[in-house]
Structures are given as C-alpha cells and as structure tokens.
Amino acid sequence: AQTVTQSQPEMSVQEAETVTLSCTYDTSESDYYLFWYKQPPSRQMILVIRQEAYKQQNATENRFSVNFQKAAKSFSLKISDSQLGDAAMYFCAYRSGDTLAGSYQLTFGKGTKLSVIP
Amino acid sequence: ETGVTQTPRHLVMGMTNKKSLKCEQHLGHNAMYWYKQSAKKPLELMFVYNFKEQTENNSVPSRFSPECPNSSHLFLHLHTLQPEDSALYLCASSQDPSGGYEQFFGPGTRLTVL
Numbered sequence A: 001a002q003t004v005t006q007s008q009p010e011m012s013v014q015e016a017e018t019v020t021l022s023c024t025y026d027t028s029e030s031d032y033y034l035f036w037y038k039q040p041p042s043r044q045m046i047l048v049i050r051q052e053a054y055k056q057q058n059a060t061e062n063r064f065s066v067n068f069q070k071a072a073k074s075f076s077l078k079i080s081d082s083q084l085g086d087a088a089m090y091f092c093a094y095r096s097g098d099t100l101a102g103s104y105q106l107t108f109g110k111g112t113k114l115s116v117i118p
Numbered sequence B: 001e002t003g004v005t006q007t008p009r010h011l012v013m014g015m016t017n018k019k020s021l022k023c024e025q026h027l028g029h030n031a032m033y034w035y036k037q038s039a040k041k042p043l044e045l046m047f048v049y050n051f052k053e054q055t056e057n058n059s060v061p062s063r064f065s066p067e068c069p070n071s072s073h074l075f076l077h078l079h080t081l082q083p084e085d086s087a088l089y090l091c092a093s094s095q096d097p098s099g100g101y102e103q104f105f106g107p108g109t110r111l112t113v114l
Helices: none
Strands: A003-005 A010-014 A017-023 A025-028 A030-041 A047-052 A064-069 A074-079 A089-094 A105-106 A112-117 B005-008 B012-013 B018-023 B029-039 B044-050 B052-055 B064-070 B073-079 B087-094 B109-113
Touching: A003 A089, A010 A017, A010 A030, A025 A074, A030 A064, A047 A112, A064 B073, A074 A089, A074 B064, A089 B005, B005 B087, B012 B018, B018 B029, B018 B087, B029 B073, B029 B109, B044 B073, B052 B064
Parallel strands: A010 A112, B012 B109
Antiparallel strands: A003 A025, A017 A074, A030 A047, A030 A089, A064 A074, A089 A105, A089 A112, B005 B018, B018 B073, B029 B044, B029 B087, B044 B052, B064 B073, B087 B109
16 A cells, blocks of 8 residues: 655745755555645645656646655655745645556645744 | 535534535536545545445445435535544545546535534
C-alpha cells in the first residue's frame, strides 16, 4: 500500500519570503500522480499543483512550484513571495496511475499547517 | 451554484439519532467520494462511487450508509453513531480517468456526536 509522509506538522514564514513544505511517499509503482492541496481555515480544500510521475519537468503554478525527485520519492512544495492568504493546511496526496485497477483513491499525508507572519 | 456543495454545514446529533448528509456536484463529474477528516489524522477515504456504482468501501462501519441516486448527488446516512465519529465529513468529485485525477472538494459537514 502507498503511504504519504509529511514530516512537518507546522511551519511558519515571513510575508514575502519563501517556504518549502516537504513530502515523501512510498510506492512500488512507476506511473502515478502527486498533488498538493490547500485547506484554508473553515474553507474548501482546493488543488494547488499537480505532478505526473512520467514528467521530468517540475510543475509550477505562479508562486507555487514543486521539487519532484522520483528516485528519492520526494515531492516538496515551494511557495515564493508568501502572502497572508497562503496561511492554511497543506496536504500532499498520491494517486495511482493504474486506471485498469479502477481505483480512484487518493492517499493523503497528515498535513502541514502553514502560518504567514506579517 | 457551482462546484461541490454540502448540507448541512454543521450537525449535532445524539447517538440514537438518524440523520443524513447531502452532497451535490454541479461539474458533470462521474465519480464521487466521501472522506472523514479527524484532527491530527490523514484524510480517510470512506466510499467511492463511479457512475452511481459503489467501487470502494474502505471497511467503514455499517452505521454509515452511502447512497448515490445519480451522478450528481451523494448521501451519507448516519445512525447510532459513536462520539468518535465526530469529525469533518468531506465530499469530493472528479472526472476520471479523463479529468487529470483532480478531485474537487465540498466545504464539508462538521459533525458532532454527543
């Protein structure tokens, strides 16, 4: 079974600075998808960024980028120019690429609570 | 409305009550999910429905009973719950396999069992 580990329960960053959230995962598969989700306080969980394992290029979405190290099974999220609205719980998630298995399950880490200091 | 909606947003119930949580997605997706989110634990997948057919049940106790009458609606019927069932219950939907596997989440129902 796949597992996802987020080793930082809480982190903080100064506004306008850069912060990196770590995520490692365990799998025997070669085809899979990785996600970072953001859950602001009392608000809906939304997708921040997605990475397909077969792509060597790291995904980027504006101020958000990932460092995907497939061999090391590491998938960290970098937030540049942090803003107050970035304060939230961040969840790393794994999804098998085996569509024939018929499973759409996402496996989530426990989350990292990010605080942004004005 | 757009996206994924859930009602009620908050629910307090006794252990002998029967209640239902409702989820509706307005995205035309084919798959819907129920998750349980407890403090300091990873999100736990409870049920998956694809085109109204249940495809996964992750060993969820029978006091939780899902219902998916069509691809847009998903219910979670609750009866004789325990205090440890208090949690945030999240509904999600996705378009698989063509939708890039992104799941869209609702705001959740905060359930308290007394």
